[in-house]
Amino acid sequence: MPTMAAKRDYYEVLGVKKDSSTDEIKKAYKKLALANHPDRNPGDQAAVDRFKEAAEAFEVLSESDKRARYDRFGHDGVKGAGHAGGGFQDVGDIFEMFGDLFEGFGGRGRRRGGGARATQGDHLKASLTIDLPEAAKGCSREIEIKRRELCGTCHGSGAKAGSTAAKCDYCNGQGQVVQSQGFFRVQTTCPACRGEGKIVRDKCADCSGSGRKVEKVRLEARIPPGVDTGMSLCLRGEGEPGTNGGPRGDLYVEINVKDHNLFERDGQDLICHVPITYSQAALGADIEVPTLDGKKNQHIDAGTHSGEVFRIRGGGMPDPRGGRAGDLLVEVHIEVPKKVSDEQRELLLKLAELEQANVSQHRSSFFDKVKDWFTGENS
Template sequence: MPMATTKRDYYEVLGLQRSASPDEIKGSYRQQAKRFHPDKNPGDQEAERKFREAAEAYEVLSDPDKRRRYDRYGHAGLEGAGVHDFRSAEEVFSAFGEIFGGSGLFGDFFGPRRRGPRAGSDLLVRLEIDLEEAARGATRTIELPRQEYCDTCNGTGAKPGTVATTCDYCGGRGQIVTARGFFQMAQTCPACGGEGVRVVDPCADCKGTGRESQIATVQVRIPAGVDTGTILQLRNQGEPGDPGAPRGNLRVQVQVRPHAFFVRKGNDLICQVPIGFPQAALGAEVEVPTLDGPAPLNVPRGTQSGEILKLRGRGMPDLSGSGRGDELVEVIIETPKRLSERQEELLRELAELDHHDVSPRRKSFLEKLRDFFTEPEEGGDDPLP
């Protein structure tokens, strides 16, 4: 599941500067794909590898969000971003069908191409986790319905002892090509669905599909720092492809449950902590919750309700592994609902002292309040509040 650490820089792959425009990215990819196209380099595995590498670079750099993540964090920043893992040239054609079609960017250079064994389809599942699991990372086991090759026909769809025959409608090409003036139009063969072969005597157990539904058990490694919406990709855990082709991938979309204490904002965690008026006025050391357990927090003398105090490095880890966010503690000063006689006596004494020794801020407010309710003298200007 982790992305390979030996990947080349995507800008280097396409021969671009990091300031390249979208049109420059598309143009460079066009040149690379034309140069390393499998039809131009038959049997050349290194050319096919570069063809797939260029497709991966184009997928990232042509997507504004993926490009921002890559520019900031490199390949590590793309983990969980749903970047396609092109394992064959056919997957490139499948992902960029419009580009490689007869009317796409490459239609002028290459004619219709026979479809080879198709890789399996990707699967998408959603996985709920706790905030603690998102912070520390975890391994979860999930069960999901998934197609498997039929045990009776080994995925061919044909009755044991028989084989599929070449489609006589398209001659095994999987496409029907018709000429219209100076142009050629290619369409998927309606008889074989683009396979190039037809099953005449289907398998009785799978009805010729070559597949059967089963419940698969898969382990998912959750990296530290994931957030709601993060997509983890497990290679070769999706649906089976055609015989001889790779499976699709399993895409796991993470959903982080709401937490009792914390609200996440980026890599920071926000937490509200109630304290008493004496603690706020005189200053105190209070215990607050963190993801690592209770921790002391110094409340400065004169702290106001709603003030934010920071615990550095106590937030969520960054998905790329570059440090942690902070915990932002919002102080809420609580007003007691029940008082003992002694508490009430002390508070009344404090109120009396406060009445005679008013702070400048409160004095200004009281003066405005008095002026607001004072009727203006006859002929005078109305007082401003």
Template sequence: MAKDYYGILGVSGDASDGEIKKAYRKLAVRYHPDKNPGDKSAEEKFKEISHAYEILGDPQKRAQYDQFGDAAFQAGAGGFHDPFDIFRGVFSGGFGDIFGQMFGFGGEAGAGSNRGRDLEYVLQMDFLEAAKGAERKIRVRRYEPCAACAGSGAKPGTGFSTCPQCGGSGSIIQSGGFFRVSRTCALCRGSGKVIKEPCSACNGTGRKEASREIEVNIPAGVDTGTRVRVSGEGEAGLYGGAKGDLYIVISVREDENFTRKGYDVYSLVRVPFTRFVFGGEIEIAVINGNADVSLAAGTQSGRVFRLRGQGINRLDSRGAGDHFVKVEVEVPRNLNSSQKKLLRDCEASFGTGTSKKKKGLIDTVKDAFQ
């Protein structure tokens, strides 16, 4: 049966490349097996959307699909790629072209080409956790060195022979017209050697996919979009190549008491109106505990106080931001009859209030923003 890849990603047939990528990112995060442990239907969905993205995310394949439908891909060599590879490729934006990597063209990069890829992990944190820093355990699925062959890819007890393609030099000279171009040998990936017999545990790649729990230290001050680099915790390289890095991308949940702008924190507190009238200390919550704010007698509702250095610690550890707290009047409800009487008397003694104002409306509004 023909598959509707556009429908699977929930985009229209004329969606832009950016829209397709965005749709995939959103769905992939929702259905990723790490987020839905043991849920088979989510895993199937994850595979399905990854395959749809593999086709629609590549302009050439998309054009083929538009013209011939998915029949063009079922007969193709090797079928689809590992959905986790597709996911990683999309979420490690900036670390090389996903398709180039998967088709083995990555060898062009030269000696470093066996290095494992960098991984990206989106970590959700609570507001205070992000502000104060935290240790978190996360589960990542990645390639790790194969234990059976110690990462070499060669069957234990067997060795290597000279690469038949490049004669052991690791590179191939191509000449065309005036140009002579030296390319890294694709067969041995520049090493000049090939495996005599592949390790059966890893099919000769030197690495195996595994799900691993690792502990990461998130520094105080991170915010949505911050990337925390964890060196050497990315993918194992091919044939024992160097490990890539892991990047933790932070996503901070909203908090009901605090918001932030950079390292400055904002909050709102309501206190009884008598406190505005008579003045006094009020205790407010800040990132690292509590702080006192002193209201002068006659303070107006809506006044903003700045508490220097009580905001969030800066990531570069050069001090902290400030805390801005807006203090508003809490209008009392459910008064008992004696309280009501007191306030009625109070109201009467003030007279009718607002009608006595001499200032016009414009002046009043200006005052409100001073």
């Protein structure tokens, strides 16, 4: 940035004569601003300084009263007026003040200065309930949401057919009002047009001048395999429309996975409770267990206890982030029949007889402990 001592003559900065017209000054400034535009000279501080210096010169020479004071008193005559004297601290201020001069050049000039500020539309939320096999495999679901869309009648302008929205006088179409208070520049949303930069006098009947209409929209949501309750899916750009050319918001779809009657979920693992008989537990068996991919054989060792868990690796839920899949934990439970047939009763009685005569070491110590407890010994 040029220092006070080294401040160049504004006419010299813009390369114009003392008697140049406002148009010539504007043209000269535009040429300099485009040549030294930060978007064209990334990382070039000298260009940024020239860009700021040119804006400062233009700010003074483009306004007749400031120019007259400058012509009479030089730099001292315009000290404290606008940015003259202190210079522009921030390139963004230049875009805000003179941005419409860069219209058509693209980049920041147009977005920041060409009118009211572009803002992204609001994000929306929706929810979706799927069942466990769908969550495991991933699925595609159509969802219906209500969101505001640009009104088809006025194409979002809010103005009645044949009329156009007028530029807001209060903010001169900028959507923002800037107040200078000493060194501070306070920028606020224009109260007259609420930042739109336009005022609709003849309102479109279909949208009451808002330019938006609530519509039902059907969208396809693709759900990746492995999702769990509470996870959210983001559909980029499916929220409400932005204002002044800003991007749409996003739609967040919260997933709810229904409980399953066979599989209990524990993170990416699934737990399945499988009943086995006493004889299967005692003798060992190959039992059929349900998995997400159909039935599978699982070997049960002889002497299996109720509540013992067999792990089927990779039989759980996939990882939605692409990691290792969870396991299926088969928890076996010995089922005691409520009713027994005559033959079963006979065999069980025989078994009971055998067990009385032939009590195992483990069982005898267990029953000894119980007996001791009740008789108050060793407790």
